[in-house]
Amino acid sequence: MGSATSQALADARDAVAKLGTVPAALAEELFSAGLVVGDSLQLRHALSDPEVASTEKRALLGAIFGSKLSPAALELLDGLAAARWSRSSDLLVGIEEAGLRSAAASTEADVSGELFGVERLVAGDAELELALGSKLSPVETKVGVVERLLTGKVSPQTVAIVRHLVQQPRGRRIGELLRHAAAVTADARGFQIATVTSAAPLGEAQTTRLEQSLTAQYGRPLRINAIVDPALVGGLRVQIGDDVIDGTIASRLSALRQKLAG
Structure with a gap:
């Protein structure tokens, strides 16, 4: 992902956070708009082109979505269109991200x-x-x-x-x-996911200790999503974003076999 897109996504995140109370329908409005933009290469290029003035983009959004979307949805789309994107297709990434964050912010559900x-x-x-x-x-x-x-x-x-x-x-x-x-x-929601794969289900105490340890290590609240895979034999495989900590017996045996074969 290019630096321009990374900054645009950060701005989109902040824009959703600043909304305060997020209407329940906002996410679906953004997703629907994303489908329209995704189906039209001409529209996508016009909205993501840095040479097109923001006023022109705003007018275009109003002409296409003005009667269909809420002011909050139009405001977010206007901000996304005004941002700089590394590629025109990344505008769809931004619309989806805004929709996902709006969905999470609009409900108490997990x-x-x-x-x-x-x-x-x-x-x-x-x-x-x-x-x-x-x-x-x-x-x-x-x-x-x-x-x-x-x-x-x-x-x-x-x-x-x-x-x-x-x-x-x-x-x-x-x-x-x-x-x-x-x-x-x-x-x-302010936390990160740690996907933990083990050969047998983790106990409640184990899960709590691991969650606390990972939270301390990463400096941010983490929630564990547990997966059971008997093929691992024993140990744990932990994935947090792009970080992978593989302490499973299966991986150790594989590494040993490769070492012996080499």
Whole structure:
């Protein structure tokens, strides 16, 4: 990700945070706008082109979305269009990020935890993963699967997020989409996710100690998402963002085999 996009995303994060009370419909408004922008290369280029004046971009947004979106959604889109992006396609990244953060801020529900649950459900069901991730499956079919699977079982915000992800995957696999969304919504709530994989379920005391230790190490509140994988034999694999701490027996045995073979 280019430096211009990184700064634009930071500005978008701040803009959502400054809204205070976030309307429940704001995330869906942003996701809908993202689909429109994503479907039009000409519109995307016009909104992301630094040579186009902000007043022209504002007028364009008003002409397309003025009667369809709330003032809060238009204001966020205006800020995103005014930002500088490393690539024109990164504007879609910004709209999605603003939508994810708005969703997390508009509810007391544990959106990040719900997304992790959906990711685990998809990871454990090959047919479901194919139904949601196949490029050959019509978008309408994917949306129908999401709504039948999740409506009434998770918050409306989580349903809206997953529905958006299958509509605009931008080349990403469904598992990657869900993990990224979980990380962004967690960050919007002020904590980071540590994905901990172990051969057997962790006890409550173990989880608490590990959470406290990682929080102290990273200097920020962390929440553990636990995954059980018997193939690891023993030990733990911890992933926090791009950091991976692999202390599993399986990885040690693999390293030993490579050393002996080398």
